[in-house]
Amino acid sequence: MSAEKLIIFDTTLRDGEQSPGASMTKEEKIRIARQLERMKVDVIEAGFAAASPGDFESIKAIAGLIKDSVICSLSRANDRDIARAAEALAPARRKRIHTFIATSPLHMEKKLRMTPDQVFEQARLAVRYARQFTDDVEFSPEDGSRSDMDFLCRVLEAVITEGATTINFADTVGYGVPELYGNMLKSLRERIPNSDKAIWSVHCHNDLGMAVANSLAGVMIGGARQVECTINGLGERAGNTALEEIVMAVRTRRDHFNLTLGIDASQIVPTSKLVSQITGFAVQPNKAVVGANAFAHASGIHQDGVLKARDTYEIMRAEDVGWTANKIVLGKLSGRNAFKQRLEELGITLESEGEVNAAFARFKELADRKSEIFDEDIMALVSDEQHSHEGEHYGFVSLSQHSETGERPSAKIIFTAGGKEVSCSGQGNGPVDAIVNAIESNAASGAELLLFSVNAITTGTQSQGEVTMRLAKSGRIVNGVGSDLDIVVASAKAYLSALNKLYSKSDKLNPQQV
Known part of the structure; x- marks a missing residue:
């Protein structure tokens, strides 16, 4: 019997972005989308169009650029969300509207404050309306794994009748257990008369550490042929199903799964590193497939x-x-053409020659200080360059810092605020504390520092340090990332980056999850 294909649906740009502080700019989302296309992901869920103007514009830009993957937008089961998704997806060569509504008794009563009959009718009409814009419509019963089976069968049969082509069985709160979850999906497919008219999908959260196991049980026991996942298992709370683990499990144990994949697995590690670098969420060393110790x-x-x-x-x-991507690629004698070619090989597209020239200048500056330049170094400096050209309120200029045993560390920093240079000094319990105090003497953000994390971008003492600062203020949580050979400078850049996100009025609230 010939092997069936397993569809890989990546939701890093939507569900993954719900990790506290993981909000991405449009340019960052485009970079990740290009890399997902390079990896040959089947479906890219680019965002939630109705969540904010920024999310809408990101989806629209991605829809116009990506040619090989299906581009998807999430929407709640109402006409406004669906119309907004359709508008954002208009430029896409292939598009999907993914609509959802909660079906568990708890969610219907406490969150939606709707009766089961109202939910049934809204789900059915939402799919009918979405079909006016595209033949590719996905429906998800949110909190499906805690829903009543009879009610689920009734809802899902109705939405398939209305034209839903993919049914996604969502384990929204990570409540599932592999055997139970797989058998629940199997029972749904057996009981629903028109279940063969749709592709069945699994979307599992990792609250009990079983997202990958539940997803694979949904495939093997339940007959799902689409898995919804994120790079590095990114996502709110404990995260989502990890794409790299699903892909390599199915590929390595094809003797058991007997399924084919369209994914270019050689792009897994580069994609993992890109997502980690953009979001500031470091990959744990013992993480399967993409961890440094794997x-x-x-x-x-x-x-x-x-x-x-x-x-x-x-x-x-x-x-x-x-993993072979981490090789010496360039040095101080490398020319602009070699640098530009390496950008293309890494899937990095800069919009203008001016951006290429600016990034090349930063590369030459780094090469004068660091004898060997790795792919990860290039990715970091391009990210820094893009941030500095996005009209951000704060920008790093220079730093001097003094630390000596027995003396209180001090720092003096020059940065731009609203286009004007300011010079500030501060002291602290350590060099980073001194820098933060110096910046805050002018910025006066009142933000709380939740996380300070330092990671080496490559190996060796010449490695650039990549610093993540997570700030919270008035219910908003943001991550700032900075990189430099001097980790104290990287810390200053990271703090200013986080302040820029707090300062921005365009950052959206996290969309409702599935």
Whole structure:
């Protein structure tokens, strides 16, 4: 029997963005979308068009640029959301409207304050309306895994009759257990008379650490042929199903799953690093497939076995998922054309020659300070360059800092605020505290620092430091990311980056989840 295809539906730009502080700019979303297309993702959920003007514009831009993947927008089950999604998706070569409404007794009573009959009618009419704009309509019963089976069957049969082509069984709060979740989906497909008229999908959250297991149970037991997932398992609370784990599980154990995939697995690690760098969410070293230790062998017995025969302890090859990308690519003698070509190979598109020239100038400056330039270095400096050209309120100029044992650290920083240079000084318990105090002496943001994290972009003492600062104010949580060979400078850049996001009035509230 020939293998069926498993559709990979990536929701990093929508559900993944619901991680606290993970909001992305339009330019950052476009970079990730291009990379997802490069990885040959089947469906890209680009956002929630009705959530904000910024999300609408991001979806519209992605819809006009991406040619090979289906572009999808989420919408609640109402005419306004659906019309807004259709408008944003208008430029797309292939488009999908993904509409949803909660179906569990708890959600219907406490959140929606609607009766089951009202929910049934709204779901049915929403799909009917969405079909006016596209033949590709997906419907999700939010909190499906805690919904009454009889009611679910009634709703899902009706939306398929109205033209829903994909039915997504959502485990919204991560309540599912693999065997139970898989059998619940199987029962739905067996009980619903027209279930064969739609592709069935799984969307699982990782609150109990079982998102990937639940998704695979939905595929093997329940017969799902689409998995909704995110890069690095990004998402609010404990995150979503990790794309890289689904893809490599199905690929490595094809003897068991007997499914084909359209994904270019060699782009997994580059995509993981891009998403991590843009969002500021570091990948844990022991993370499956994309963690720094995923292919490291510390045990002497393991090392001996791998040296004799790789398959003694390696079930996947590091190069198959893109780990070979971390190679020396350029140096101080490299020219502009070589730099531009490497940008293209990394899937980085700069809009103008001016942006290329500015990024190249930053590259030459880095190359004078660092003898070996890696792909990750280029990705970081391009990100910094794009941030500095987005008309942001605050911009880093220069920094001097003094630390000595037995003395209180001090810092002096020059930065721009609203286009004007300001010079501030401060002291603190450490160099980073001194920098923050210096900046705050002018900015006076009143924000609370929730997270300060430092990661090495590459290996060795010459590595750039990548700093993430997470700030909270008035219910908003934002991440700022900065990189530099000097981690103190990187810290200043990260703090200013976070302040810019707090200062921005266009950042949206997180959309409702599925």
